[in-house]
Amino acid sequence: MTVPEDWVPEACTLPTSERPLRLAEFGELFTWVLRSERVHDTRLDLVLPADVESAARDVARRESECCSFFTFEFDGAGDDVVMRIEVPVAHTDVLDAIERAQSQ
Template sequence: MAESEVPIVCTLSPNKMVDRLTEFESLFAESLTGVEREPLQLRLMFDTDPAREAQLREVFEAEQQCCAFLGFAFERTGAGLRVEVTAPQDAAPTLDGMQALAERNAPPEVVAAGWTG
């Protein structure tokens, strides 16, 4: 299905959506080190060990299952894991929400020091 044909809709039930948001909040609070944004792309940087990386990948891969209109790419860097989230034009507000959730739950010492991104 072409990107323009993919419905911009999340298929999670309201209860499952709350659970997913809680998972993201926890991961952001524990290991988020940077956020970079372009209009249709959000890059999230995490300080990770192998167990945390597996958990991050699992949550983002689960998110792709319910939000098929989003694209996710993972890159291992010297500093940890970079997750790139891309969205079609009509779904840019979804990236706004994820960015706000990330920044709101980032470790205070990381925010105070400035993003490493």
């Protein structure tokens, strides 16, 4: 899956040369999404198989380092895990783009 670069916000401090790799990592993560729910304008929940939780946490941790406006939380959901992605109101366009990318 190819993730479009249009959801990378200007506030991201990840070096431009590293962005294609990070986008590919998100693209791989999105292939595992079992379902998603836009809980609020500022929150998107992605349900993933529990066996990809470690990889999802790793990507979330590294993304939080370069895009500090993201908040990622994880909760168990039976045999699955919910990855909650939250952003401030000023960055809902980023969440919109993530939602579009993961649903493709």
